[in-house]
Amino acid sequence: MSGLQASVDQYLRYLKVERQLSPLTLLNYGRQLQVIISMAADIGIQHWAQCDSNKVKRFAVLSRKHGLQPASMALRLSALRSFFDWLVAQGELDANPAKGVASPKAPRHLPKNIDVDDINRLLDIDINDPLAVRDRAMLEIMYGAGLRLSELVNIDCRHLDLASGEVWVMGKGSKERRLPVGRSAVQWVEHWLELRLLFGPDDDALFLSRQGKRISARNVQKRFAEWGVRQGLNSHVHPHKLRHSFATHMLESSGDLRAVQELLGHANLSTTQIYTHLDFQHLASVYDAAHPRARRGKS
Known part of the structure; x- marks a missing residue:
């Protein structure tokens, strides 16, 4: 070596x-x-x-x-x-030779989100098949708490406090967060827990594959994309888009950037501030449509 x-x-x-x-x-x-x-x-x-x-x-x-x-x-x-x-x-170098080498500036792409009507359509899964119940529970808790994909698949049953409507997750840098989840998410997780034992779970993992093992991130991505098609959404559905949608909708409704930062588990407020650009786009479109002085081409 x-x-x-x-x-x-x-x-x-x-x-x-x-x-x-x-x-x-x-x-x-x-x-x-x-x-x-x-x-x-x-x-x-x-x-x-x-x-x-x-x-x-x-x-x-x-x-x-x-x-x-x-x-x-x-x-x-x-x-x-x-x-x-x-x-x-470790004492192997006197100084860091990469410190003075600047990284190229990447274009900052605004995250795409799913609008509220499409979210409601996506979550309108009312099929009493165990896997469909599991998928709806995953969709509800991911959008309900704004989770990362890794946080979703790593939830154990012991991380849930359904009585208070909370979930405990381990985020980036091994930082713990206790997050509220909506009533709908709690109901569907409870429904899934009733069916979970049918899969003969190997461990305490909340969400299981057909084989009774902790569901993989790839499997979640595949299932979410399939439900997007089945529910008639025009845009591709993937887990990170649900997290973006959660952040955007929370910021549009509350305007509380600090609270959204805490919910998302962002170490720096600047990471969360990208959603203020999305919120401004929404406000600008409303302004252009509604304000008399913004209507172009009219005297």
């Missing part, structure tokens, strides 16, 4: 054991660092101590030549900065 690879393996173990980062974050960082190792020979790096800011810039140039988009480039440089910070802490 090369010295480059050995250090990366130790770093990833540190992220997993001590930082307790999510499996997805570990996978993303691991992939980016593996690509960097594969490019190291072309840049003339055999030991991490040989890496300076010019070589980091060479990594970026090679990445762009390979067609890496700005958002992916930012992730790659972020992984490298974090790894070098760890090497500095």
Whole structure:
């Protein structure tokens, strides 16, 4: 094993054991660092101590030549900065050579959401089939609490307090949140719990596959997309779109950005503020349609 690879393996173990980062974050960082190792020979790096800011810039140039988009480039440089910070802490580097290399600015895309009428149509699943009941319970709790997909699939039965209408989830960075869920979500989760034992559950996972195991993220994505088609929605339904819709609808109704930040589990308010752009678009369209001085082409 090369010295480059050995250090990366130790770093990833540190992220997993001590930082307790999510499996997805570990996978993303691991992939980016593996690509960097594969490019190291072309840049003339055999030991991490040989890496300076010019070589980091060479990594970026090679990445762009390979067609890496700005958002992916930012992730790659972020992984490298974090790894070098760890090497500095380990005494293997004197300074972080990636600190002064700026990430390219990615265009900020506004998240798409599903309007309230379409949400109601999507959730109008009234089929007494156990899998349909499970799917409606998942849809209700995901939209009702604005969950991430990873948070949804990792809910255990012990994480529920249906009497008070709350669910406990573990978010990014192993941060815990207790979230309220709506009455409809509580009712459908209770209905699903009545049927859950039919699947012979292996553990305490709330949502199960046909085989009685914890449902996978891929299975959830597939089922949500299928229900979008079956319920006649024009847009593709995926879990993150339900989270965006929750955030947008909450902000439109309440205007309380801080509360929405807490509900979503965002570490920084700036992450939540993207929804103010969506809210402004909604207000602007209402203004254009209603205000006498906004009507164009009329005297």
